[in-house]
Amino acid sequence: MSKLKEGWKKFLTLNGASMFVAMVVIIILFEIVMQLTKTTSGLVFMTPGNLLGILRQQAYIGIIAFGLTLVMITGNIDLSVGSMLTMLCCVCAKFMMSTDNGFLGFFGTIAIGAVCGLLNGVLVSHVKLNSFITTLGTSSIFTALALKISAGTVLVIPNDCSPFFQFMGTAALGPIHILIIWLVIVAVVLGLLLSRTVFGQQLYSIGSNPVAARFSGIKSKRNICISYVITGACCGLAAAVMMANALSSNPQNASGKEMEIILCVVLGGVSVTGGKGSVWGTIIGVMFYGVLSAGFTQLNLSIYLQWVIMGAIMVAALSMDVLKEKGVRLWKKK
């Protein structure tokens, strides 16, 4: 019994554990509200099918959020992920439309994403620009490029394109859609990279105290740069998978995605000042966000009201983070 209690305590101190509990509570609340408004019997929201669907919807955002977690742990940020995703979707569509080479369409998009990340990374780490302003600038460049590549229209990949390419976005393992598998693969790879490798641990030290990291002989520039490249590659993967799944790209459809992605990362417990957080936390953040937005949509909440609520949650999450940094306790510890 006491062992159980201790395990529970340990769980609660884990990164993002309180968010997980909050998420479960919210799922139950949604279920109750939906039970009240619907007349059919049985579960509505809490069905495995619905929850897996939510996870599937979150795949694109999640893949990028895991990459962004690395960047944010170093104390930097990437605001260009949304427009990068849009542009890479257009690039992928163009590849497929002009060559119908599945390998090029898939891996080429990832490579171009990595190059875009490298641009951000070099500007932030080697030219030493403020990451917020830099990526705001490159974001504008990517948006313009997306419009240029697509000529402002929806690009459609033919239905009979490379089967390899389509497989990457539509296959399924039983009830588990390949999008969820991608999400899990990226989470595991980046999670292990962050927690088990020298590179990952050095990212924490850079974010926690850049001066001390320099005094410890850590090559901060290189590490920060690599974290941006990884984020770019994640954008590339998300774009490729998205295209393989939908076969059409709208240059407008990913605008504002960076806010959702950052929200997921922050909700997952990554500190905006760096040095704290984990991929496991971000997973919770991604699921939490997915549950909320799916719940609101299923309740037919107006999209504008959803944005208001999401914005408020973002501000609240950031405030909590800052207050925690300052050592302000909202409630007393026992």
Place this chain on the structure above:
Amino acid sequence: MTEERVPLIELKNITKVFPGVKALSEVCFTLFPGEVHSLCGENGAGKSTLIKVMTGAHQADGGEYFIDGKPVHISSTQEGIALGVSCVYQELSIAPQLDVAKNLYIGNLPMKGKLIDHKKLYHDAADILSQLGMEISPKTIAGDLSVGQQQMIEIGRALTRNARCIIMDEPTSSLSEAETETLFKIIGILQERGIAIIYISHKLDEVMQLSDRITVIRDGQNVITMNTADATQESLITNMLGRALDTMYDKQDIPFGDTVLEVKNLTSPGVFEDISFDVRAGETVGFFGLVGAGRSEIMRAIFGVDKYTEGSVAICGKPLKPNNPSAAIDAGIGFCTEDRKKEGLMLKLSILLNMTLVKLPEISKLGVIDRKKQKQLGDHYVNAISIKTPSLMQLVGNLSGGNQQKVVVAKWLMMDPKLLIVDEPTRGIDVGSKAEIYSLLTELAKQGVAVIVVSSEIEEILGTCDRVITICEGKKTADYQVEGLEPETVLAAALGHAEYKWEGGDKA
């Protein structure tokens, strides 16, 4: 000096306690109008704390504070300024983008209704500048002024607030000789107007030249207050030191090996100049100098975090790449920095990660950390140098100062350094941990590590080192063997009064 005059400021038995340290204990101090009163003492003697109590930045825990004979309780620097106590700090607080007039009246601008009265502002500013004998326009941008002129603006700012007592903390540390003379003239002008000056400087000749009276404090206590006429530089130095060596040191005779570190003509303009020395395996060399003399900067340049323009550094005969800390670490240099919170530790991260940070590449395969090995290493060092913590996963920020310092030391011990530089290794830590750190340094020297100890405490240098190199204003002023050395000789050399007792290093 007629003692019937009412002192402008009188402090009686002021005591100030910080957690674990008694910074001031029953300190008394009086200041008469129009007097220049110098405050002398070693680094950490309590001068700054005393000033902070006077200006209101700190509140005394005991004792009484009188201004014009009336008891006061000053709870903020604003209140202090309102009562006429202003301080010109070592670090200037000039807004470089604003013009001189706005800098003079910052926070106190003349108003006409809700708007700034620019006419009055520039008129008044010109008046203050002429009082200070400065021939510059009040519309000059402050950032374009020399450091000396900026300092005058700070003094001018005190005048605009009707200061009656101006505290100057090391005012000449960044001034040229000509600027210093101008400053002295201005001090004379202020004195004539009845403004009292508290003058703090490590430069004893300035103290002797300027002041009417001198108070020496040591270990947070009054040692003596004397009229300058009765004082000599020698008597000041003796009073500033005046302590016997402790028995907490554990110095042993260790045979020296080959030369490990060789520094030749290291120069960084304006910071240090033409520094040459070497350190042999098993040898412990102390660097002594006053704060700001350039000791830490030399170490930072050797380690590669700062640049240098001339000279060379070699480890075991191999030249070391400049400005590259990771190359320095690969070559075997460990560096426990002066400010462990800023430069040494990641307070938000675990003890384990902090300790093994430098070692990580070595205990990993293809970039994947061998976590078992990491934990073993952590356990080993926590026991070996007795870091008191419930767990390796504890955040470093939660440890006491002494234990934090041990984490930093452990970090560098793990890499088996050839040369270990420790900068102010015992600052802000308790006596027990101090002794442990000293015996650790001896242990390292025994293993053949070359050690450099940078310290502002003479006892620490004399108690731990084989040799001491003194630095004054960026230059090497002496290189003494420690055996039989008097603390006074070292302090005199660090103050730039060495009778150049050059011993030609240790090339025997």
